Amino acid sequence: MLTVSIKSLSPIAAKEWATKLIASINEHMRREDVGTSEARIAYLEGKLSETNIAGMQQVFYQLIESETRTVMLANAQPEYVFKTVDPAVAPQEKSEPKRALIVISAVMLGGMLGIFVVFIRAFIKSNKAEEKL
Structure with a gap:
């Protein structure tokens, strides 16, 4: 078969x-x-x-x-x-393609990337604030 x-x-x-x-x-x-x-x-x-x-x-x-x-x-x-x-x-x-799965994955990846960028910027700002003191 x-x-x-x-x-x-x-x-x-x-x-x-x-x-x-x-x-x-x-x-x-x-x-x-x-x-x-x-x-x-x-x-x-x-x-x-x-x-x-x-x-x-x-x-x-x-x-x-x-x-x-x-x-x-x-x-x-x-x-x-x-x-x-x-x-x-x-x-x-x-x-195929499963568009719903692609959209959900893109939203989650974008959200994680956005949170990562916010943490990096906050870390850089806190280091600059400590250097000024």
Whole structure:
């Protein structure tokens, strides 16, 4: 089981990208497997024409049949590698950024920084007052 998720500013674009990504991977793997199987079939047919031994010809025919079955299955299935259990959907709610958390953190950090600046200024003023005495 594999879950694919894409984050984007546009939920509709993220949905389309996820759908297209899975379709692209399926198509790429299908083309790769069909190409490999067709190359194997061509090689086996070449070897088949070279041999006159009936037993070896039978083995080559079985191997060619197996590779032909792979090509047929690859071309017959629309979802070759990844089978979609739950199709991509655009989210109803925002997931990120959590603006409330950012605002609260900024307010707290600003407050702490402000208090720190007040303490530093008070410390500097008290040192100057002691030096004058």
